[in-house]
Amino acid sequence: MKALQDAVRGQVFLPGHEGYDQARRVWNGAIDRHPAMVVRCAGVADVLASVRYAREHDLLMAVRGGGHNVAGSGTCDDGLVIDLSAMKGVRVDPSAGTAWAQPGLLWRDLDAETQAFGLAVTGGIVSTTGIAGFTLGGGIGWLHRPYGFTVDNLTGADLVTAAGELVRVSETENPELLWGLRGGGGNFGIVTTFEYQQHPVGPELMAGLVFYHGKDLPQVVSGFRDLMLAAPDELTLFLVMRRAPAAPFLPTEVHGQPVVAVVGCYVGSLEEGARALAPLSGFAKPIVNLMQPRQYTQFQSMLDGSWAEGFGNYWKAEYLTGIPDEALPILSEHLDEITSPLSDFKFASLGGAAGRVPADATAFGHRSAPFVLNINARWALPGDDGPHVAWTRKLWDAMQPYSDGGSYVNFMGEEGADRVRAAYGDTTYKRLVALKNTYDPDNAFRLNQNIAPDGR
Template structure:
């Protein structure tokens, strides 16, 4: 660990409008914890920033002190890069300013904002931003990696709706990134993650959505999952882009609104969002509601904000999370058999297998427009191993890895960067493809040649 004299630390503390937290301070243990309970790191300093100047001062302090730096937004960060041992955490979670311009249908938001907080503001004007399927997700990390959500098939990914960003680079410069200013940096942050700087403010394009939409869930017992998924596969290829249906092999919660006989049992969940006329939506989803006679049908008119919180309870903070993910070429019978078999043999009943049909507005964007790749992949599959007891780490991690290995013959070879754990350079390259990865390396050489921002899905500069 780097030794820093007390006078230097005090000068840094005095330069901050926000709080500087150190080991032994009240609140240190809470401040170092993140959503994934597997992550247990002890930073030397945590700088809770309140604005761009705090961030600039933190970057300059860390650079001059040769400290390892982690950057924390407002959400999950399953891989654990939001915190570090012995270094400085630049914590943006208190930066929650949101400004909506209903006339221009734009939003300006700071990096500590979560999706639920943004939805609350945008929905007051009947507007929404594509991205996020769990309201506790942070907008910063999701945006920088791409951003799938309920509205993606209709309105594109979050990065496709990013208009500009304010960025603090590794040398402490404050830059505006847009199509007309620092356009190379703007290209890089739309999928390249936190490799090139810290975004202090995002400007987004919004779309008319809600406040009431058609949404909810259908539940089938696991025994019927194969035939329902075969139907789902064919149905989604002709479904309008206004409709998103995420399929989840999970466990039915013990909840009073569910029939007692299905609570706590393995199920297939079809989670539905239709953006458009509710009556038209009811007509379109009728085949889904009738095929296989779902045990539970909780689909109806709901507030869009309620839909965005629908899956929250399935992903509580503090549990152990280990993810693997792939794009699959097709939801073939072989793939379905593998998914259903592994769902039936989960060591933890809290683990799930979530997959989503993606095609629509996503693959209408030119592939070269952003670093984000694999826009033509029809399905993304997220293997979410989740458990509580650390003594059960090995078997739960093994389950996810074994399932991932079983799927390899059916995958595209690509991966969604926001679903990566710490999996090495080859997997980061797989998120972008060789050509785009080399372009990102060139950007890294320009904006962060020393790899100051290394705790991320890292694109290493080339010396």
């Protein structure tokens, strides 16, 4: 280990040393692992040295950017954690509409730089999400309907391979690898620079959320469904079901009660946005309507308070063919039965520009699905996870008749190989395996939603 300590500029954390316990933690507080070493890389040279050391000593590698992965893939027991959180460089070229970003950035960091020029790319629905894992898994966010998923805007990358080599990836250099990075996760190496196509956004736009009483769930869900199936690309909405937080903008009498919220934004003029969002007031009588002109960066951080680190988390997700009326009693039942005031379940509306990208253009699967269901059980620690996990699985099972046949990898927890394969579909999965055979035949990068090479 001393050889690696001497070879890197960044900090190295060992068991029993100051800072180790903080360095080994990830966002999901239910994950408690003890690596042999954490290297907080200062730059690309540290990443290269860490990968080479791990391969030479047959050490398990975990790669952490923002640490937000719900399965806890950014840490491990007894292995080497390659921590990229200190690598936060950004360069924006406003004339070309591009940005280069390092993997330790959170979305709020990148947006702060690009919004200085009125630009943005599809990012996480909370600003504290790391850009790296989010991008490599696909990128469903507030801008995917007008501008595509994050992977649709990934135009290049620098990648450290399992052989400890740095390769450039673009449409003209290693284009098949770029295809795989657009949705294939961290299976092929460690991205040390992302290149994104940016788009004009804001800085002010119509955005916010509308809360309704839980008893009005059938009307609100059906209204949301019908609106989004016919919506213009500029409108992106999510629908969230949970217990009302003790937020100052909500009446005290609804705190802790079942509620339904529509959250989202319109990318375009404020006048057009107001017209596009007007139907929300007709779904049912709102408890409060907070749709108004906002700074994009302010809107993108609105939900941060509900997603603080250190809580237990267990998630399941599924692409859906639709939300038929016969599913509405299932949703009402599980809203009433929710086991934690921190938990929620939500629908993201897909389609728009993201739905028109050809299926074989990227490794991202299930573009034709109109909605994705994400079930997020969260609870205070220490605590018994049993009821929360059971509630999550019960709702997921009940919604299987409406499945499109797979899940979104960024919303997946500890899933088996069959579920990972289903997330991509057979044709895409086989193409990803071929890439894995080329760039990581020993499956050195396996702490992820893993695409195993042939024979492994």
